[in-house]
Amino acid sequence: MNDSYRIFSVRLCYENRVGVEKNEHKTLIYYQKFAEMGNVNGIHDAGYCYLYGVGVKKDEYKVFFYFQKSAEMGDTMETNSVEYCYQLGIGVEIENICHSCLNQINKGS
Numbered sequence: 854m855n856d857s858y859r860i861f862s863v864r865l866c867y868e869n870r871v872g873v874e875k876n877e878h879k880t881l882i883y884y885q886k887f888a889e890m891g892n893v894n895g896i897h898d899a900g901y902c903y904l905y906g907v908g909v910k911k912d913e914y915k916v917f918f919y920f921q922k923s924a925e926m927g928d929t930m931e932t933n934s935v936e937y938c939y940q941l942g943i944g945v946e947i948e949n950i951c952h953s954c955l956n957q958i959n960k961g962s
């Protein structure tokens with residue numbers, strides 16, 4: 854069993870009260886450890902914690918950071934999450950949204 858699997862398993866225990874008390878902050882810590890190992894799911898899940906305030910204060914900039922990082926790693930689902938952030942202005946300013954959209958349009962032409 855490799856370390857990433859162990860970290861994933863411990864995270865599930867804290868998230869779902871398996872053998873331990875539910876602890877959202879420890880859940881976040883293990884998501885972040887999983888993310889630090891380069892696991893795309895861990896990166897997304899850390900962003901999810903910041904989006905919904907699971908074990909941590911909500912932080913829109915960190916949501917965008919984690920979602921963008923996993924999208925850059927090639928996770929096509931995360932590309933949709935980044936688009937969601939742009940549409941709702943989560944972690945990005947409206948001016949940057951317009952600028953980003955124009956850049957994407959110009960790249961396509």
